[in-house]
Amino acid sequence: MYQLTKKNKDFILESVLTINGLFSAIAVGLIFIFVTRESLPAIHLKGWAFFIDKSWYPLEGQFNVLPMIAGTIFVSLGALILASPLGLFSAIFISFYAHGSLAWPFRRVVELYAGLPSVIFGFWGLMKLVPMLNEIRPPGQSLLAGILILALMIFPIITLNLMANFRPSSKKYYRVALSLGMRKSTYIWSILLPSLKQQIVGAMILALGRAMGETMAVLMVCGNIVKMPTSIFDPIRTLTANIALEMAYAMNEHRSALFFTGLILFLLIFVLISVADFWRRHESWKE
Amino acid sequence: MNQNKYPWVKELGCKPCCELKPKIKIKNLSLSYGKRQIFEDINLEINTGCVTGIIGPSACGKSSFISCLNRMIEVVPSAKVSGDVLIDGKSIFDSRLDLNELRKKVGIVFQEPTPLPLSIESNIILPLKEHKFDHISERVEKALRDVGLWNEVKNILKEPANYLSGGQKQRLCMARTIALGPEIILMDEPCSSLDPISTDVVEKLIHDLKGKYTIIIITHNLAQARRVCDFVATFWYDGEKEIGQIIEFGRCIDIFENPKNKIVQDYVGGLKG
Numbered sequence: 001m002y003q004l005t006k007k008n009k010d011f012i013l014e015s016v017l018t019i020n021g022l023f024s025a026i027a028v029g030l031i032f033i034f035v036t037r038e039s040l041p042a043i044h045l046k047g048w049a050f051f052i053d054k055s056w057y058p059l060e061g062q063f064n065v066l067p068m069i070a071g072t073i074f075v076s077l078g079a080l081i082l083a084s085p086l087g088l089f090s091a092i093f094i095s096f097y098a099h100g101s102l103a104w105p106f107r108r109v110v111e112l113y114a115g116l117p118s119v120i121f122g123f124w125g126l127m128k129l130v131p132m133l134n135e136i137r138p139p140g141q142s143l144l145a146g147i148l149i150l151a152l153m154i155f156p157i158i159t160l161n162l163m164a165n166f167r168p169s170s171k172k173y174y175r176v177a178l179s180l181g182m183r184k185s186t187y188i189w190s191i192l193l194p195s196l197k198q199q200i201v202g203a204m205i206l207a208l209g210r211a212m213g214e215t216m217a218v219l220m221v222c223g224n225i226v227k228m229p230t231s232i233f234d235p236i237r238t239l240t241a242n243i244a245l246e247m248a249y250a251m252n253e254h255r256s257a258l259f260f261t262g263l264i265l266f267l268l269i270f271v272l273i274s275v276a277d278f279w280r281r282h283e284s285w286k287e
Numbered sequence: 288m289n290q291n292k293y294p295w296v297k298e299l300g301c302k303p304c305c306e307l308k309p310k311i312k313i314k315n316l317s318l319s320y321g322k323r324q325i326f327e328d329i330n331l332e333i334n335t336g337c338v339t340g341i342i343g344p345s346a347c348g349k350s351s352f353i354s355c356l357n358r359m360i361e362v363v364p365s366a367k368v369s370g371d372v373l374i375d376g377k378s379i380f381d382s383r384l385d386l387n388e389l390r391k392k393v394g395i396v397f398q399e400p401t402p403l404p405l406s407i408e409s410n411i412i413l414p415l416k417e418h419k420f421d422h423i424s425e426r427v428e429k430a431l432r433d434v435g436l437w438n439e440v441k442n443i444l445k446e447p448a449n450y451l452s453g454g455q456k457q458r459l460c461m462a463r464t465i466a467l468g469p470e471i472i473l474m475d476e477p478c479s480s481l482d483p484i485s486t487d488v489v490e491k492l493i494h495d496l497k498g499k500y501t502i503i504i505i506t507h508n509l510a511q512a513r514r515v516c517d518f519v520a521t522f523w524y525d526g527e528k529e530i531g532q533i534i535e536f537g538r539c540i541d542i543f544e545n546p547k548n549k550i551v552q553d554y555v556g557g558l559k560g
Binding site: 100172173174175176177178179180181182183186190191194195 | 357359362364386387388389390391394395397401403404405413414417418463464467
């Protein structure tokens with residue numbers, strides 16, 4: 001009897017987990033199908049014109065998405081370049097250098113950062129950062145403003161992720177390193193970080209995905225002019241901001257073209273994750 | 288060396304290397320983790336060049352005790368140590384002492400083989416560079432030869448250390464410790480996760496190291512203690528006082544063949560464990 005119950009418990013748990021897993025996989029699949037289906041009319045109608053039209057003028061039937069793809073990539077990569085060292089150094093500081101009483105508040109602040117709604121970042125950016133940039137080089141609402149705001153938003157993701165990875169690996173090797181009379185800095189730079197290469201890249205990819213998908217904050221500080229940026233002080237429009245700005249009134253071809261922007265975003269993130277995964281597999285094979 | 292002066296050298300058939308000159312003097316050493324007292328007022332003298340075994344059941348403070356000797360105990364935040372440990376007459380708790388130098392001088396080999404997640408050679412090179420040694424590649428080769436690992440790894444030095452087997456990993460950890468030229472080597476059950484063949488290699492190594500280094504080894508294997516040690520300290524947990532203490536210390540042969548303490552008699556006789 002007891003055996004049977006134990007088996008049943010296992011079966012129930014397994015079923016619940018399987019259903020959960022299937023549900024999330026199917027949900028993503030369905031969203032992909034929906035977005036693709038909705039963008040098909042525009043793809044049929046425009047085809048390659050999405051990449052060679054004059055610009056994005058929905059009223060004139062012009063739908064060039066390249067400036068927005070570029071905007072999205074520049075702003076996210078720029079943010080990642082700033083946020084990576086910031087996130088890494090914060091994680092190292094909190095994990096190894098902040099003393100007990102100092103580490104706790106720092107950790108909480110970083111967690112707070114990660115949980116802060118993006119509209120607050122956007123609001124602060126619009127009120128404080130943009131006017132400051134405007135003084136350096138008008139109009140202030142620019143690629144640079146987007147990069148700075150996004151960097152602030154994504155660095156805590158990197159920090160928290162790395163701190164979670166530092167803990168288990170730390171205990172074992174830290175003790176060994178100290179017992180060999182090594183300094184903390186040698187341990188961190190020559191042992192810990194090289195051993196966590198995959199996890200560091202993983203954290204960066206997660207942050208990059210978040211940056212690419214961010215809508216509200218970039219919409220508020222980037223200026224939203226559809227134009228290929230030639231300097232970091234130029235305004236840009238991202239794919240996400242484009243959808244958010246125009247979906248409310250878009251119809252027919254325009255609406256379908258917006259779904260196409262969504263599809264591109266979907267594919268960009270898919271490619272990003274696949275490349276990261278491929279790299280990780282390659283690295284773990286080497287080990 | 289005059290064998291009459293050190294009769295046990297002959298009796299044990301080990302290398303004539305012991306000198307009755309204390310390398311380490313432990314004075315009233317006490318340790319507590321938070322409110323829990325682990326051991327209290329331990330006094331012990333460890334002789335230069337000898338192998339001193341620490342035997343006794345689990346959880347009576349043996350590992351904590353040797354961790355005090357290179358101050359690795361300080362990694363545990365709640366640990367509080369009092370008393371003194373003198374190495375060559377100098378206190379290791381002196382505030383002017385360079386902790387990294389102390390740990391270079393007093394090496395430790397842990398129970399579990401823990402190579403760093405680096406290549407085989409980097410495991411030895413990194414600590415050597417940290418302590419600014421020169422002739423690094425010669426030192427790496429010598430250390431690996433000393434532990435009998437050179438022939439096994441000389442063609443795979445750049446491969447990750449995790450490729451090695453358990454016994455090889457433990458010998459690599461020993462090579463890493465020896466390469467730094469310590470004066471004292473602490474070993475915390477170095478053979479507990481090894482098979483009999485690797486254990487044999489490690490024991491032979493301890494025999495070879497004897498005389499050059501002062502060795503303190505914790506072991507649960509009484510036969511092993513008997514084979515490798517010159518002196519033995521028996522730790523026991525005092526149930527009344529709820530602390531660990533050394534109940535008998537003496538020459539290996541005395542502890543095993545003529546122990547004075549009743550508990551030790553039963554323990555080495557296999558009646559108590």
